[in-house]
Amino acid sequence: MNLMKWGAAALAVGLMNLAVPAQAAGGKTLEAVKARGVLNCTGHDGSYLGFAEVDDKGNWKGMDIDLCRAVATAVLGDPSKLKIVPISWAQRWPSVQSGDVDIIIKASGGTLSRDTELGLQFSMSYYLGTTKVMAHKELNIASLKDADGGSICLPAGTSIEQQAAAYAQKLGIKLEPVVIEKTEELEQAYFSKRCDMYAQWGPVLAIARAAKGKVEDHVILPDVLAVEPEVFIMRQGDDNWVDVANWTLTALLFAEQEGINSKNVDELKAKPTSPQIAKFLGAAPGMGKGLGLSDDWAYNLIKKMGNYSEIFDRNLGKDSPYKMDRELTNLWNNGGVLFPLVID
Template identity: 75%
Template sequence: MSSTTYGLMAAAALAAIGSTASAESGDTLAAVKERGNLLCTGHDGSYLGFAEVDDQGEWQGMDIELCRAVTTAIFGDPSHLTVIPISWAQRWPSLQTGEVDMVIKASGATLSRDTELGMQFSLSYYLGTTKIMAHKELGLSTLADADGGTVCIPAGTTIQQQIAAYASKLGIELEPVLIEKTEELEQAYFSGRCDLYAQWGPVLAIARTAKSSVEDHDILPDVLAVEPEVIVMRPGDDNWIDIANWTLSALWFAEQEGINSENVDEIKADPPSPVVAKFLGESPGMGTPLGLEDDWAYNVIKNVGNYAEIFDRTLGEGSPYQMDREMTALWNDGGVLYPYVID
């Protein structure tokens, strides 16, 4: 995709903002409740570990589980979720025109998305690095050794700017091959069309494991960027942003307190503290300020699990990808995630 095309798409999103009024606080929740389902983004293909369709035709992955968590917070169970497949480039127009209620699609919080496109962000639910994978036969030690090479880049993402800036910093030239669909992008790299593959680190690790022999490819040590992945929403509806943030916080609080989908009923029946009692809806106050039922967090943990459970089955030890939490661990386990305080 050329810079001109990317600019036109950004202009189209800006035009959509101009023609779409900002949501008033509480309007989105009211509309979702009246409709009876949450419209949340999926992927237009497969983004392994984050949004993919299994052998039974069901959506799975970290991003999909977070869509289910928000749905459960609102309706009490995840069955009211409708996943809308959307390309990277169509995320913002689809959000602004109301085709989706929120974007949970491995999307980073950036200055331009905030100040130019007018998006609003949740807390970061995943902190990942942008890295480069290379065919081992090229014998590259770092990206500096790849001068003149071709690099496959997901079109319409911040990675396009990250690779350009990093290459300029190194004083090398790389020929970009811009492809929007992840499957086509990976096919281009693994077939040898590109020397390099620039992508979010977790996606590279998953692709190397799922699509080839690990020994045939090197993930170079260069870190192009660190990007916080967030839930993205339309501007102006503080209540909707609160619901997204408190849903994420509930997943982390439950993990921090050792509350999971298997023991939540037992803990709810005999809460160890007033804070946990409030969190699980045994005492009032957790839901009314958000426009939700007081037991919404209990429903989320019972139906979806805490953050550790979600990570394990989508990306970690319970998944085919066997990824470590790394920075995306709780604060008390060497990571950067932490829950809000319940008072």
């Protein structure tokens, strides 16, 4: 009898729990950004070509900058409601922990120590980058195993320092590190031959070599020191803000997957091709309430910023000076590893 009563009571409590959302929409960071009316997002202390650049008029551009604009558009409906905070690699973590920035979008990888020791949380990956090494061609270095005793330029305050050290140890060679924080100074050190080699994120090496106009004088070695998923990074303890980041990235990828872009988004909103597309574009309800956003936030995002491929192409790809191929940073159905979450 008592067991039956206990079981009935437990069932009632369980049904009540099912009826209550696991988390109320609108976490602390989201509410703070809405109240401020501006998203504070990371820039760079100089230029990180293709990802965060400042032109001669002080305007920011780049892949990471446009992704900051994407989050601002999702939350506030306007990509201009954004403050770019120029910070160094080492300043990333204290800046987000102190609240000086709301989110880090700065070619930053998700690592165990950043999660468990620094108290950070990550989004899905928005770019899969390989760490590689460039060398002066005249040195006749075919691979890193030929470089024993050579000097190597490394960006300070990044995981590349550890990656280069671990890879050298694995090969049984010794390298002389030259560690410099600012990208411009780091590249100057390499191109002025202060260093024999330069370890960096693969896209940055390719862009730096092309920018110098002397591709034939430098060789990017076949060695892959590490593969690093680049992610949006936030403070721990605000799951709603992590959700906003992930669904913003999903919206960009989903739109590309479904052929929705800044040019046809109005037509598709007016005449959705499926209930899923209707919900996604805010023609039917349900896209925003659980996140604390408006139901048309994804429509605004694609209308004003474009889908993932549009952002990539104008900053890194065919419509940029760098003409980079997407490689692994393609969608799952086009030979890459990126994918959206399911919109149901």
